[in-house]
Amino acid sequence: MAAARVLRAGACCRRRLLSSSSSISSASSSGGRAAERGERPDSAGLGFRPPAHSHSDWIGPPDKHSNLRPIIFYVPPDESALERRLREARQEAQASNQRFWARHNRAFRQEKEEFIYSRLKAKGLELRDESGQKATLNAEEMADFYKDFLSKNFKKHLQYNRDWYKHNFRITFLMGQVALVRALRWLRRRKKNVQQ
């Protein structure tokens, strides 16, 4: 399928690695400089470097805090303005999602611990029982916490939903444009080859 093909970067040559977790400008400048020197910069913070010959993006295991999978984007040397816009949109969306969910999950964990602690204290129990195990509340007792947490974060979620849908549509639309441009370019090249 043409779409599958165009999603794979076709160019060879140098590879600049950009990680999404670091800021875009610093990474790109250091990455660019390192690439010019012929070195491969490390994908800052992610501890993984895709092989040099690979021309596609790489996706990693779920993040500890946000449960989202980080992507290391491939930057082809002949990246067009449209492709750069797409890549930057994806990086921005990834960074924003990462920030939101890491913070949200951390808050959830923390508030849950606090809730369990306060409930156990109210019941007169210790946080850890005799065998050293962490004492837990059953699902019915936790239900109050879940309800409370959901209603507290309702507005935050509404705002996030709006942002996420906007990012998603924008990225998909740009992907469509990039795919179309690449397909047309490929067709034109083929026509030229046939004519020659």
Place this chain on the structure above:
Amino acid sequence: MFREETELGKSLEHQKQLGELGGLSLKKRRLRGTCRLFVWHLRNTGVRQIPCRFVHLYHVANNRLITFQYFNFLKRMYVTRCNKDLGQRAKPKSNSIVPPFHELQQLDQEKKVVHKISPVSPVHQSWSETSSRNELREMKSAAETEDSVIPVGAESKEDRRWKEMKLRLDDLPGILARLSKIKLTALVISTTSAGFAMAPVPFELTCFLLASLGTGLASCAANSINQFFEVPFDSNMNRTKNRPLVRGQISPLLAVCFAACCGIPGIALLALGVNPLTGALGAFNIFLYTCCYTPLKRMSIANTWVGAVVGAIPPVMGWTAATGSLDAGALLLGGILYSWQFPHFNALSWGLREDYSRGGYCMMSVTHPGLCRRVALRHCLALIGLSTVAPVLNITTWTFPIISLPINLYISYLGFRFYRDADRSSSRKLFFCSLWHLPMLLLVMFTCKKSVLEKEDKGDLPGGSNEMAMEIRLP
């Protein structure tokens, strides 16, 4: 062995069509009576010895093969929960792994299981040759996160978890099957077939096949768009974190293209090949599911009612495909499916409250637990009422309400228990009952269908048909 592998390989992906109740224990029961619909596997939640585990796994695999022979996707996806549980148990308890997963299982026995996980996981890794790549990945992630200070070995293990985002054509069918939630789609097609079969017209095979295919394509499209919209939320819920878009196996653009390639031909097939009414219903259902239900899930508890309508429309589509008109029988069938959704979903969502709360989903089980249980009970009782209305509308004979009374009473009883006890075990019982209750109800309805020939004699049918009439009469 190969079949085992494919089963295991699919298990993690397909497990969550009907959702997970988060418990560690599964009950093994054989339904007495003529219909042995379910076999599912008993697992002790206590300590497991290593040799026993192999036996146990073999036993599980065997059971799954047996059950696969018996039936349809509906039960298989449910039985394959066994594997998912095993996969979950391989994860050692560690703070870095998604905590809600652990907190979800607040059973006493869990502590013992958690202790046992560390020694078991190396064994699991050696067994993993036969397991899916997914489980291997999960176990590796579990194993390596628990010791962060390891020399070069860990780096390569960590590195191996990074995947190139390159679409391989031989992976594509599996990826698309998961993207379109193929098992749920198959269920939808079967409810459409039920609607078609119940229509009081002679059975036409081509129309039936076109309607089923069109509905299936429409369902694939709707499910793909749903997954496209929900990527970050799916990543954060245990039930859905192995979906293709979450794992980056397919790009969002491709998902949308696939949805368009399924939806447009599907609706065209329904509108042109069957009749425009069915096409319109199909298009409306896609819209309702993707543009109403999916966003509403995060905004208001009304999503459950909208979702129930989404589930009720396919049998109506089957009926209109056969008859070409939206009459009382279609609405009754839709009503039965509508009512069924509530005990099914409300019971399921009872065990997922933590994930819903953290993920930001507005579900009755989290925000209005009393309402959740009341509605489930109410609709269990409504099923009895609707079954009684069926002969009044001349769809079935009077034997239908009588024969279906036991199963309807049983699900109502479980609904009442859920309403009264409001605990995990009653919710699970109700959920599992709903899984076999619907197919049985539809089957009984079909066997009690009012014969078409009878109607022809009475001159009720609009014009004769040359096709063979499909008649079932009870002795």
